[in-house]
Amino acid sequence: MLRRVLLTLVLLGTAGSLQAQELEIALSDEMAEAILADRTSQGRNQSARYGGGVLYNEDKDLLGHLFLTVNNEVEGRWQPVTFGVGVKLYGADLDRSEETVAALAVGGNVGIGIPANIPLAVVLQGYISPNITTGGDADRVTEGHVRLEAEIVSGAHAFVGYRQIKFHMDTFRDERVDDGLHAGLRLQF
Secondary structure (H helix, E strand, O other), X not given: OHHHHHHHHHHHHHHOOOOOOEEEEEEOOOEEEEEEEEEEEOOOOXXXXXXXXXXXXXXXXXXXXXXXXXXXXXOOOOOOEEEXXXXXXXXXXXXXXXXXXXXXXXXXXXXXXXXXXXXEEEEEEEXXXXXXXXXXXXXXXXXXXXXXXXXXXXXXXXXXXXXXXXXXXXXXXXXXXXXXXXXXXXXXX
């Protein structure tokens, strides 16, 4: 049942983004993730990025998410530092433990540009959902992410990073949906 709800949630969230501006694919030996996103400009120094994605791991866990982030990025221009804040809605079906999780998390990101011939940035990102906005079989969701990103050509970014997505379960144990290194591409069109 939750898988259908997750799939519907992701499809509805990204249906408005059929003209998505970004496709992001992240892969490791243990997981695969696809994200569709769009970006809107809200003035000279502010933009919003929204979309949804699906993560599947080797334990047959399925995680869907929708997100909205407002930041000070200016598209097409290198910046030394960017900041963003936003919300993320998670829905997960954990196959091995047969548990489900739904959560609304708040968080943000910081990007630190590195001047080079190929534009580089170190991006730090984190989200947390407190007990009051976490349902199902979990008490809390935490996500931490760091990546090194390079703009290979205009509109194509490659990245390597480390991410941990952890569900703090009702039974006083943790379920890690992702915990490791990954590599990927973000294509803008």
